[in-house]
Amino acid sequence: MTDDARWQAALAKDRRFDGAFVTGVHSTGIYCRPSCPARAPLRKNVRFYASPQDAEKAGLRPCKRCSPATQSAEEACVLAAIAAIRASVAVGEGGLSLEALADLTGYAPTHFQRLFKRTVGLSPAAYARALRENRVREALGEGVSVTSAWLEAGYGGSEAFYAATKGRLGMKPSEWTKGGAGRVIHWSVMDTTLGQMLVAATDKGVCCLAFGEGEAELARRFPRAELVPAGEAFRELFAQVLAAVERPGPGSAAIPLDVAGTAFQQRVWEELRRIPQGETRSYGELAAALGQPGASRAVGGANGANHVAVLIPCHRVIASDGTLGGYAYGLEIKRELLRREGR
Incomplete structure (x- = not known):
């Protein structure tokens, strides 16, 4: 991670990065977890360290509020369960039962289920x-046959594989094995009052909207697609996208999209589009709206996986303390988008 990415994670108080680094505040002489609930310090006073030991070597002491130098028994159990699940999937076993994970950690199954979901944002089975x-995607992307891919990933048979992954891989398995051949994306870089904006679409709808990006970044997002400059056929659609950015209004909801993600990501994106213009939500409020109040971190992950800025309005998600939090394209753009929407 870059320091800018670490700073955005700390502003968002994102628990997913606890353990990945600590935030050193040199004006106070303390270091914290990324998720520390204390008020955000000034950026100029902050340095990032890979571990508590590194921060302490720099003369900092641990924050008493978030205890970054210690790991709770619950955190240790969840990490042990994650390692066990990953090991099981890696050898093609498909994961461990809830009872087996409960035995491993010493908790009752129902209590462990709640603990894991509260910490990770997903149940052990969903994780x-x-x-x-992911293992299937990687195998198919490397040209492995569909049969070999589902066998290696631990699916019991083709019927179970197709039932479990229907609509979740983004492309049909056969399209993955062909490298996405035949998928055509039309793109253009447009000048806006927020800077240059990349817009890309298939014949079904907009698949990418990003600020400060161009063809090279689009190719990294869609490495197996055929990329062609947008022609006259896409002029009206792209004009609608530009208007949605420059003059926000209810008409943007009618712009067709062509996005693919997991079932959970799709639910988060749909909920984002339900946030009324001029309003914002925290990750926790979004999770609650989905009926999964403990899944705020998973909601944050789905928010970050969104390729279509503005039209799927991830800029309407702010930190729980009311501050802007982070944004992939910079806080100035986020602030201006919210101002234009009347927030």
Whole structure:
């Protein structure tokens, strides 16, 4: 991670990065977890360290509020369970039962289920499914046959594989094995009052909207697609996208999208589009709206996986303390988008 990415994670108080680094505040002489609930310090006073030991070598002491130098028994159990699930998926077993994980950690199954979901944002079974799907994606992207891919990922048979991954891989398995051949994306870089904006679309709808990016970044997002400059056929669609950015209004909801993600990501993106213009939500409020109040970190991950800025309005998500939090394209753009929407 870059220091800018660490800073954005600390502003968002994102628990997913606890343990990945600590935030050193040299004006106070303390260091904290990224998720520390204390008021955010000034950026000029902050340095980032890989571990508590590194921060202490620099003369800092641990924060008494978030205890970054210690690991709770619950955190240790969840980390042990994550390691066990990953090991099981890696050898094609497809994960461990809730009872087996409970035995491993010493908790009752129902209590452990709540603990794991509160910490990770997903149930142990959903976490294992996500790992298996990722393994299938990687195998198919390397040209492995569909049969070999589902066998290696631990699916019991083709019927179970297709039932579990229907609509979740973004492309049909056969398209993955062909490297996404035949998928055509039309793109253009447009000048806006927020800077240059990349817009890309398939014949079904907009698949990418990003600020400060161009063809090279689009190719990294969609490495197996055929990229072609947008022609006259996409002029009206792209004009609608530009208007949605420059003059926000209810009409943007009618712009067609062509996005693919996991079932959970799709639910988060749909909920983002339900946030009324001029209003904001915290990650926790979004998770609660989805009926999963403990999944705020998973909501944050889905928010970050959004390729279509503005039209899927991830800029309407702010930190729980009311500050802006982070934004992939910079806080100035986020602040201006919210101002234009009347927030």
